[in-house]
Amino acid sequence: VKSEVAAGGRHSAAQVVRPVRPRKVAKVPFVELADGRLQGVVSSGSDLARVYVSSISAATHGFSCSTNNNRPCGGLRGTAACKHLRALADEAVLQYGLDRVARYLRVEAAAGEDLIDRLDGTRESAPAAAVFSRFLRHLTYLELPGTTAPIPELHWFPAMPGAVR
Amino acid sequence: MLGTQLAALLDGATPGVAEALGVTDGFDDALVHGFARLGGDRAAALTALAGALAATPLGPPVRDAAEKLAAGSVTGEHLTHLAGGRTALYGAVHDALLDRLDTALGRSRAAWAASAGSAEAAADNPLAGCRSWLQELAIAGWRGVDHDLVAACDQTVEALLAVPGLRRLAVLLDGLAAELRASCPVATMERVPSRRWSDLWARALTLAQPGALADGPAETVSGRLLVLGADVHEHATAVQAQVHAVLEPSGGAPPRLVRTSVGAAKVDTIVGPAVWGLLPHPVLLGALAERRILEVAGLPLLGGGDLVWDDSRAVAGEPADPFATARVLLAEATAPPVPPLERHPVRIGEPVFVEGYTASAGAFELDGRTLPVDLDRLPACGPLTPALVAASDACVGLLRWDAGRWSLQPLAVRGTLKRKPFEAHTADWAAGPTDPAVVKAQAKAGDAVAVLRERAGRLLRR
Numbered sequence: 172v173k174s175e176v177a178a179g180g181r182h183s184a185a186q187v188v189r190p191v192r193p194r195k196v197a198k199v200p201f202v203e204l205a206d207g208r209l210q211g212v213v214s215s216g217s218d219l220a221r222v223y224v225s226s227i228s229a230a231t232h233g234f235s236c237s238t239n240n241n242r243p244c245g246g247l248r249g250t251a252a253c254k255h256l257r258a259l260a261d262e263a264v265l266q267y268g269l270d271r272v273a274r275y276l277r278v279e280a281a282a283g284e285d286l287i288d289r290l291d292g293t294r295e296s297a298p299a300a301a302v303f304s305r306f307l308r309h310l311t312y313l314e315l316p317g318t319t320a321p322i323p324e325l326h327w328f329p330a331m332p333g334a335v336r
Numbered sequence: 337m338l339g340t341q342l343a344a345l346l347d348g349a350t351p352g353v354a355e356a357l358g359v360t361d362g363f364d365d366a367l368v369h370g371f372a373r374l375g376g377d378r379a380a381a382l383t384a385l386a387g388a389l390a391a392t393p394l395g396p397p398v399r400d401a402a403e404k405l406a407a408g409s410v411t412g413e414h415l416t417h418l419a420g421g422r423t424a425l426y427g428a429v430h431d432a433l434l435d436r437l438d439t440a441l442g443r444s445r446a447a448w449a450a451s452a453g454s455a456e457a458a459a460d461n462p463l464a465g466c467r468s469w470l471q472e473l474a475i476a477g478w479r480g481v482d483h484d485l486v487a488a489c490d491q492t493v494e495a496l497l498a499v500p501g502l503r504r505l506a507v508l509l510d511g512l513a514a515e516l517r518a519s520c521p522v523a524t525m526e527r528v529p530s531r532r533w534s535d536l537w538a539r540a541l542t543l544a545q546p547g548a549l550a551d552g553p554a555e556t557v558s559g560r561l562l563v564l565g566a567d568v569h570e571h572a573t574a575v576q577a578q579v580h581a582v583l584e585p586s587g588g589a590p591p592r593l594v595r596t597s598v599g600a601a602k603v604d605t606i607v608g609p610a611v612w613g614l615l616p617h618p619v620l621l622g623a624l625a626e627r628r629i630l631e632v633a634g635l636p637l638l639g640g641g642d643l644v645w646d647d648s649r650a651v652a653g654e655p656a657d658p659f660a661t662a663r664v665l666l667a668e669a670t671a672p673p674v675p676p677l678e679r680h681p682v683r684i685g686e687p688v689f690v691e692g693y694t695a696s697a698g699a700f701e702l703d704g705r706t707l708p709v710d711l712d713r714l715p716a717c718g719p720l721t722p723a724l725v726a727a728s729d730a731c732v733g734l735l736r737w738d739a740g741r742w743s744l745q746p747l748a749v750r751g752t753l754k755r756k757p758f759e760a761h762t763a764d765w766a767a768g769p770t771d772p773a774v775v776k777a778q779a780k781a782g783d784a785v786a787v788l789r790e791r792a793g794r795l796l797r798r
Contacts, residue, residue: 181361181531182739183682187515188572190716191604195782200791205517206483220794266605308494310792312573313785315497315601317616321642322599323678324508324539325569325576326685327532329745333608333716 184327191266192333199262201306204275208297209263212239212306213255223255224299224306229276232292237299250293260287337441337688339703344440345735345742346705350432354740356425359388363422364534370477371410379406385421394421412467415474419541422534427679433737434674437686448673449639451553462495462502466509466544470537478533481522489513497601505543511571512536535682542677552675553639559585560653561594561630561643562661563623564687565732565747566763568611568715572604575611577763579624580687580734580747582665583632583643591669593687596620596643606784608716609769613785618767619647625767629653641672658748658761662689662732685734690744695726695751700744708743710736718762719771720746727753 200222202211210226215238223244225236236244236255246253252260263272264286273280278289362381366374374382382402389395398421401414438445469489476485489509496506512533519525543549564580576599583594600614615621623630631651636644666689674683690707693700700707714720725731728751733744748761769775 181357182529183532183535183680184736184738185529185532185712186571187529187532188518190570190607191572193607193610193777193781193784194605196605196784197782197787200788206487222795307796308490309603310788310796312601312603313789313792314796316500317601317614318500318503318576318599319597319645320503321578321595321597321638321640322504322507322569322574322576323640323683324504324511324536324543325571325574325578325599326682327508327536328511328569328571328574329713330568330570330575330611330715330717331712332714332721 184329186328186331190331190333192268194262194265199258201309202259202263202266203305204263204267204272205305209259209272209276210302211259211263212303213258224302225255225259226297226302227256227260227276227290228292228295228297231295232276232290233295234290234292235295235297235299239303241299247294252287257287260285337690339705341440341442342702342705342707345437346707350436353429353432356388356429359384360422360425360534361531363418364530367474367534367537368478368528368530370475370480371405372475373477374406382406382418385418385425388425389421392424394424410471410475412471415471416541416545419538422538423542426681427676430674430679430681430684433681434684437684437735438671441686441688442667443671443686445671446673448676449553451639460546462492462499463544463546465492465495466505467541470541470544473537478528478530479523481516481520483517483520486513486517486520501549504549505540507574508536508540508543510573512540514572535680539680548677554636556634557583557585557637557643558633558635559583561632562656562665563627563630564658564662564666565761566624566766567685567734567745567747568717568762570611570715573601575600575602575614577615577766579620579763582661582669591665592641593669593671594637594641594643596645598645603788605788609765609774609778610784611717612766612768617645617647619650619652620645621766623652624763625765626652627655627658627761629656639673640675640678658732659689659730659750662687681737684737685745687732687747688735688744689730689732691730693729695728697726700731708741710743710745713745715762717765719760719764720749720762724749724751724753724758724760727751727758
């Protein structure tokens with residue numbers, strides 16, 4: 172398995188973060204490994220205007236799921252993850268590869284195993300509002316105007332081959 | 337590119353380069369551990385940086401900064417002077433390497449015309465926020481970077497993105513922050529990319545000085561633009577296609593090497609051929625995909641050889657073969673000068689035409705010399721693959737220099753594979769993929785841009 176992190180040392184133009192793999196974003200529009208959590212936003216299956224904010228902590232494996240209006244997800248019970256958390260974990264594996272997600276969450280998972288079944292956390296509270304605002308910030312990138320003035324600093328960021336060709 | 341030219345480029349080291357980088361590497365090691373805890377060796381590395389600049393106007397301020405840091409005082413001004421010192425040494429390395437390359441190729445380059453430029457004094461707040469985050473990084477050192485320190489950059493990036501004139505700095509800072517975030521906690525990282533992160537830190541601190549991003553000199557040009565190829569740059573939240581071309585100015589002036597860049601903000605899930613869909617320049621992208629000439633009228637040409645693209649001032653003309661352009665026009669075209677603040681080896685990307693080589697895995701052999709080919713720079717948005725490069729016998733590419741060696745970044749290759757002739761250019765899919773397998777994969781993945789724009793419309797404007 173090729174490392175997701177390029178070799179360090181005395182290179183200038185070797186990017187440290189490999190591009191993510193393309194995936195369908197309709198069901199889970201936002202996934203990230205940040206702030207010590209696997210976190211993201213999952214579309215509601217029934218209501219177009221509603222989304223769920225789901226997260227799993229790397230430190231405790233505690234999980235959380237609520238709507239963007241901060242109502243707890245009805246599918247969440249004691250130690251069982253809801254379908255939104257399952258979808259989040261599945262899409263994270265598609266996007267980053269099992270290796271990188273497992274490393275971030277500090278679990279061992281073999282190929283073909285469901286990552287979420289390897290976690291033994293319980294329900295805990297998480298900053299859903301902060302995750303949701305990170306998703307909104309993520310979306311604002313698509314609203315920014317394009318550029319025609321050169322950005323020479325992008326020479327440090329050459330486009331790379333895809334994760335899977 | 338002839339064998340003799342390649343020999344002139346590759347045979348023997350360029351004097352002074354290793355020595356200069358030895359000095360900056362010492363600075364970079366100090367930044368790994370942070371300026372709050374400078375040990376004797378690392379303080380000596382800063383003194384060595386000052387020593388290397390002793391004969392220049394930067395000598396005294398850099399020496400003063402090195403002494404103050406060794407004594408435990410870290411101020412923004414001292415850091416700016418140190419970043420300036422490192423930047424100046426890299427500028428000198430850049431000049432030596434580019435001169436070596438121009439001499440080897442017999443390429444003539446215009447001189448930089450100094451100008452006052454227009455200083456925009458506005459928007460100092462985001463710049464101050466940026467400088468203070470960079471100062472925190474320098475105090476903590478790369479090894480001291482944690483989630484909280486990375487998150488502290490978010491607001492600064494947002495503020496920078498809101499000001500179009502500061503986009504360069506915003507894109508740079510966002511790229512650095514994403515790498516730090518992915519590497520958190522850096523203390524446990526196996527090897528820190530110290531040269532790269534110091535590069536980005538020093539450039540960011542330089543651009544965050546008031547007036548550093550002011551407009552430089554520009555002229556207005558018209559004529560025929562003959563495309564050589566497209567170089568694509570990308571990180572999670574930005575993409576840029578930089579087109580290298582020869583401009584035949586109307587009125588019969590000699591041909592000039594130029595570049596034109598179009599870019600967009602994006603999110604990480606938009607990758608591969610989908611990035612072309614973010615660039616709303618159908619005339620340019622259409623001409624790239626169909627390999628046509630572009631007739632341009634009244635486009636601004638910046639002092640560093642960058643045409644500021646405007647689709648409404650261009651029309652696509654007859655078909656033009658980039659290989660023919662490279663073969664015939666590259667030798668006589670005049671190259672542009674490099675703007676002073678952009679002088680860094682990473683910016684060297686000089687178009688060349690190479691043929692008659694023997695391709696092996698990751699290198700071209702030509703007249704007994706080996707030119708490494710950078711297979712990590714075959715962008716996912718185009719059809720170039722290592723297999724096509726290995727089967728090629730002619731290539732239009734960019735000569736680059738990194739980690740102490742020259743390499744070739746292919747923009748287009750031509751050759752024979754399984755007894756069939758082929759030709760592939762990085763921008764072949766600029767107007768949509770032409771490979772049925774890729775079209776099918778895209779259809780299966782769905783249109784991420786459209787889905788996310790729909791989500792943005794629903795959630796952002798409530």
